[in-house]
Amino acid sequence: MARTGGPAREGAATALGRLDLAVDRGSPVPLYHQLAQQLEAAIERGRLAPGDLLGNEVDLSVRLGLSRPTVRQAIQSLVDKGLLVRRRGVGTQVVHSKVRRPLKLSSLYDDLEAAGQAPTTEVVRNEPVPASPEVAAALGVAEHSEVILLERLRRTHGQPVALLCNYLPPGLLELDDARLATTGLYRMMRAAGLTLHSARQTVGARSATAAEAARLDEQEGAALLTMQRTAYDDTGRPVEYGTHLYRASRYAFDFQLLVRG
Amino acid sequence: MARTGGPAREGAATALGRLDLAVDRGSPVPLYHQLAQQLEAAIERGRLAPGDLLGNEVDLSVRLGLSRPTVRQAIQSLVDKGLLVRRRGVGTQVVHSKVRRPLKLSSLYDDLEAAGQAPTTEVVRNEPVPASPEVAAALGVAEHSEVILLERLRRTHGQPVALLCNYLPPGLLELDDARLATTGLYRMMRAAGLTLHSARQTVGARSATAAEAARLDEQEGAALLTMQRTAYDDTGRPVEYGTHLYRASRYAFDFQLLVRG
DNA sequence: AAGTGGTCTAGACCACTTT
DNA sequence: AAGTGGTCTAGACCACTTG
Secondary structure, three states: OOOHEEEEEEEEOOOHOOOOOOOOOOOOOHHHHHHHHHHHHHHHHHOOOOOOOOOOOHHHHHOOOOOOOHHHHHHHHHHHHHHHHEEOOOEEEEEEOOOOOOOOOOOHHHHHHHOOEEEEEEEEEEEEEEEEEHHHHHHOOOOOOEEEEEEEEEEEOOOEEEEEEEEEEOOOOOOOOHHHHHHHHHHHHHOHHHHHHHHEEEEEEOOHHHHHHHHHHOOOOOOEEEEEEEEEEOOOEEEEEEEEEEEOOOOOOOEEEEOOO | OOHHHHHOOOOOHHHHHHOOOOOOOOOOOHHHHHHHHHHHHHOOOOOOOOOOOOOOHHHHHHHHHHHHHHHHHHHHHHHHHHEEEOOOOOEEOOOOOOOOOOOOOOHHHHHHHHHHOOOEEEEEEEEEEEOHHHHHHHHHHOOOOOEEEEEEEEEEOOOEEEEEEEEEOOOOOOOHHHHHHOOOOHHHHHHOOEEEEEEEEEEEEEEEOHHHHHHHOOOOEEEEEEEEEEEEEOOEEEEEEEEEEOOOOOOOOEEEEOOOO
């Protein structure tokens, strides 16, 4: 009796009713991931507007023919991305702001290329050197043991953007100058099967020395942005230590942070 | 028959065997969280060393009297934190490096206090002002509408560290000068029931103007670290827009990044 | 009181890695 | 072939929020 009233509200009360969601059980893509992608696409296209309620998880699981844990896993992944908010006793909502891309381990080359800046790289040095105490500590190798020093000058539109100095454990990667000139270090690492997993970065500022100013086409004493970074692979082993100098007039770091739950 | 050989290996082959794990079902703390905390503590104290295998999830769930999904949820939370690595067909290992704290939405006050720097704050301005186009866009309010301007000078050991300029939507928070002098803005927000959830930051550098140099006890033209940040609450509404200036000689940003899976 | 998300269980089958 | 994590199910009960 009470049930007969149900279908009338179904699909009308919640924003999700307007969407045609469906999963493909023959696909190798996990069901929860398929659902997450469809929800994300709907948010991206504005079919789910900020503040919209998703409708409860049980109904959604019945409608899709999935179990509730599977639906929850999909929703959780979007909550982790900052696209959805859950409130107990209330429901799941699309967040109000256009907060999108969370922080990623960024590659300067990729960032510039994505911005349509057509970066070029000049390899200044590429040779084995003995590890200084600082480098040895960062890479977890013995002092004075051999590491690879890579020094590069990056330009866009012919103008210098950054002076990049990197140290790598020996034997990790084939560092071909020709390839370095046309791609980024992180891209070469990924291509070599290395999975970058985490990094520790320190960002600061200081005035340019005469030599640095000459390289970067700045005035001596100009404000430069500095970054030191140690990157680790998925087992936590250091794969790279770098000291970078950026022209503050041409570059700034852009971060999207999510508070961890 | 084959079972009799089991107990001999149990607790010996895996590093987990050395730990006395147990959950309290009477506690209001979720079981998966209790387990995650105990594992994290074991890693922190070195009882689980980098590279150690945790042993398979089924054994662990039997030993703790939990279901496998619950054990998985605990392990997953530590994987998300970057403390553990899973490999299909291999097992779950403690990460090799000492990678710890992931990135958080940091508060300068809390950071300085945690570093034992005993920060103090001088409130320079605290008054309603009409929103500039830049501020209006960041906070999602109408141009020229009223917002709160908060300008503070932060010192440690009597020396200036940063000049903080913040804009807040009206009516969001009671900004008492006396409290501002003894705590941080984010702490006041949390105390007022605001849940900070995400932020967008831009970090750059530039040379100090004469006025800024005077405030910060630097030379004119000294390199300063700049940050602009818009912070959002858990529904995605902007709650704060700030423009900060840091003395590069006394402050740098430290980030721990995890590549999102 | 009703509805929501939060947590938990006891299984099942699959994909991948190693032996 | 054996062992591991990856995915998925069909329930259950609890805690919180709202009317």
